[in-house]
Amino acid sequence: xxxxxxxxxxxxxxxxxYFIFVLGIGFALKRTxxxxxxxxxxxxxxxxxxxxxxxxxxxxxAQEVIGMAASGAKYGIMTSHFYWVGAIPAMVFLAIFMMPxxxxxxxxxxxxxxxxxxxxxxxxxxxxxxxxxxxxSSGISLHALARLLETLVKWDxxxxxxxxxxxxxxxxxxxxxxxxxxxxxxxxxxIVLGFSPLVYLGLRDVGGWSxxxxxxIPVATSQGYAAGTWTQSWAHMGNPxxxxxxxxxxxxxxxxxxxxxxxxxxxxxxxxxxxMAAKSMSAARRTPLIAAGxxxxxxxxxxxxxxxxxxxxxxxxxxxxxxxxxxxxxxNMVIPSMLAHYFPPGLLGLGFTAxxxxxxxxxxxxxxxxxxxxTYDIYQSYIAPKKSDSxxxxxxxxxxxxxxxxxxxxxxMASKFNNIMDMxxxxxxxxxxxxxxxFLLGMFWKRxxxxxxxxxxxxxxxxxxxxxxxxxxxxxxxxxxxxxIEPHFLFRxxxxxxxxxAIVAWTSCFLLTIGISILTARxxxxxxxxxxxxxxxxxxxxxxxxxxMRPAFVGIVVLLITVGLNILFx
Amino acid sequence: MNFDLRLPIGLMFxxxxxxxxxYGLISGPEIYQRSLGINVNLWWGGGLLVFGLLMLFFxxxxxxxx
Numbered sequence: 001x002x003x004x005x006x007x008x009x010x011x012x013x014x015x016x017x018y019f020i021f022v023l024g025i026g027f028a029l030k031r032t033x034x035x036x037x038x039x040x041x042x043x044x045x046x047x048x049x050x051x052x053x054x055x056x057x058x059x060x061x062a063q064e065v066i067g068m069a070a071s072g073a074k075y076g077i078m079t080s081h082f083y084w085v086g087a088i089p090a091m092v093f094l095a096i097f098m099m100p101x102x103x104x105x106x107x108x109x110x111x112x113x114x115x116x117x118x119x120x121x122x123x124x125x126x127x128x129x130x131x132x133x134x135x136x137s138s139g140i141s142l143h144a145l146a147r148l149l150e151t152l153v154k155w156d157x158x159x160x161x162x163x164x165x166x167x168x169x170x171x172x173x174x175x176x177x178x179x180x181x182x183x184x185x186x187x188x189x190x191i192v193l194g195f196s197p198l199v200y201l202g203l204r205d206v207g208g209w210s211x212x213x214x215x216x217i218p219v220a221t222s223q224g225y226a227a228g229t230w231t232q233s234w235a236h237m238g239n240p241x242x243x244x245x246x247x248x249x250x251x252x253x254x255x256x257x258x259x260x261x262x263x264x265x266x267x268x269x270x271x272x273x274x275x276m277a278a279k280s281m282s283a284a285r286r287t288p289l290i291a292a293g294x295x296x297x298x299x300x301x302x303x304x305x306x307x308x309x310x311x312x313x314x315x316x317x318x319x320x321x322x323x324x325x326x327x328x329x330x331x332n333m334v335i336p337s338m339l340a341h342y343f344p345p346g347l348l349g350l351g352f353t354a355x356x357x358x359x360x361x362x363x364x365x366x367x368x369x370x371x372x373x374x375t376y377d378i379y380q381s382y383i384a385p386k387k388s389d390s391x392x393x394x395x396x397x398x399x400x401x402x403x404x405x406x407x408x409x410x411x412x413m414a415s416k417f418n419n420i421m422d423m424x425x426x427x428x429x430x431x432x433x434x435x436x437x438x439f440l441l442g443m444f445w446k447r448x449x450x451x452x453x454x455x456x457x458x459x460x461x462x463x464x465x466x467x468x469x470x471x472x473x474x475x476x477x478x479x480x481x482x483x484x485i486e487p488h489f490l491f492r493x494x495x496x497x498x499x500x501x502a503i504v505a506w507t508s509c510f511l512l513t514i515g516i517s518i519l520t521a522r523x524x525x526x527x528x529x530x531x532x533x534x535x536x537x538x539x540x541x542x543x544x545x546x547x548x549m550r551p552a553f554v555g556i557v558v559l560l561i562t563v564g565l566n567i568l569f570x
Numbered sequence: 571m572n573f574d575l576r577l578p579i580g581l582m583f584x585x586x587x588x589x590x591x592x593y594g595l596i597s598g599p600e601i602y603q604r605s606l607g608i609n610v611n612l613w614w615g616g617g618l619l620v621f622g623l624l625m626l627f628f629x630x631x632x633x634x635x636x
């Protein structure tokens with residue numbers, strides 16, 4: 001049974017008010033955009049709580065809300081590893097160890113840091129791949145949103161695309177990064193306040209946490225797993241056969257926890273840009289830590305609904321979730337189903353608006369990261385250097401228009417040729433997997449050279465590609481999902497394959513960078529690297545903040561709570 | 571100087587809160603069957619209103635020291 005959401009006048013009113021505020025923020029910020037630094041870095045003037053929530057929110061796009069709820073249904077509480085093993089430790093590491101170099105070096109973007117630390121070609125490689133990636137991600141967000149609206153409320157696909165793209169365009173064009181950041185914070189509250197009643201009603205309906213645990217037992221046993229698989233996060237990770245993710249603890253900790261999460265949270269300019277806009281070094285370092293607080297609790301908001309939905313679906317013999325094309329329940333419909341099921345007119349408008357907001361913020365985050373990298377790292381570096389600052393501000397505005405038009409093109413491609421998008425995402429995966437090795441060596445080993453970094457990255461990317469060609473998940477036909485050279489290594493699941501691919505790419509990049517750096521001469525002296533490498537940078541002064549506000553202390557507290565959560569749901 | 575973000579957040583959620591509370595008061599019980607018989611518009615609207623007013627209070631009290 002397909003889900004159909006009936007919106008009433010009051011729901012439209014809430015939606016309209018939200019968009020008036022979103023656009024209003026853009027208009028109100030227009031007069032503060034005087035130079036390129038205002039537009040791309042918010043003039044480095046934003047308080048930490050705002051950058052912190054925006055840091056979180058930039059990642060809280062469709063992928064998070066819809067995807068994590070889907071994983072909650074599909075894998076149960078093991079999905080929390082994406083938070084309590086993946087995101088949180090990486091965010092703490094970024095705050096304590098990496099932010100001093102990003103913020104302190106006065107680099108305006110992550111690729112620019114690579115240029116300062118290594119050389120032009122390393123920056124070019126990162127900047128170009130990142131620019132292409134963000135613009136396609138933005139297009140994918142847009143496509144997913146329009147497709148969802150088409151299914152749920154029967155709006156026209158192309159009208160949705162143009163209207164949503166236009167709204168995002170207007171507020172970024174006017175207010176630049178500040179506008180995107182402010183709207184991300186607005187959207188953060190929309191999602192938290194719009195979805196919390198959903199979790200409450202769902203939990204109440206299912207009969208509370210212990211009843212939920214009870215009802216998840218048949219979900220696990222009917223698929224051949226041990227009774228507690230859906231409610232225990234670590235107990236079934238000894239062997240990939242024991243859990244629905246098909247991953248063991250080593251792949252989880254090293255692949256997701258270390259390589260992929262640190263790679264994403266510590267090097268992806270989309271999130272790091274939010275911290276770079278903070279008003280001081282201490283605000284920049286507090287940004288990821290402030291984000292870590294709510295991030296720790298997000299599983300309640302996004303994973304728990306998935307678990308509730310699958311329990312109710314199982315109990316009602318499949319009446320809660322619509323069936324997907326493969327005969328399994330359509331896990332991506334968890335949140336929409338619950339909205340339609342529990343929310344009366346009024347609250348439905350709030351929840352529905354929150355859902356739309358999450359897609360649009362995902363898109364806006366990508367667009368702002370794109371226009372910065374395009375303008376500073378590509379346009380100013382290779383196409384038109386030494387122009388006036390107002391010229392770059394102008395360029396940033398038009399890069400926004402251009403970026404959004406390309407996103408629409410990407411959405412068009414995604415709607416017509418799904419395979420091309422799968423292929424692109426695959427290639428992005430190859431490029432991203434080794435990145436963290438380059439940054440780690442760059443920041444903590446002064447001997448790492450430009451050649452080492454560039455060829456290490458290239459080698460890591462090729463290693464990822466080769467590994468993908470040589471491996472695939474059991475039961476998958478060799479092709480886009482791997483094994484296109486020869487399916488030599490077999491994995492229990494695509495997720496397991498992906499985690500091991502990341503480990504191989506990271507290790508290759510790490511070793512190659514070390515080897516090539518030793519064989520090549522240094523091109524940057526110790527003086528050049530001051531502020532860019534750990535051993536050559538004076539420790540950041542603790543700007544007269546009390547001890548309980550210091551990043552190291554807050555970071556340790558955050559990590560201890562995370563360990564506690566892991567043990568609690570072991 | 572950028573404006574204090576708590577201002578629009580406070581305004582918007584106060585507005586949402588007010589709308590939902592009023593709607594909760596005037597709407598009949600039949601639409602709350604799906605929300606397990608709870609008048610969620612009234613309750614949650616009230617919550618949003620309190621949240622929005624608190625944000626406004628803090629935004630206006632300190633007058634942009636942020």
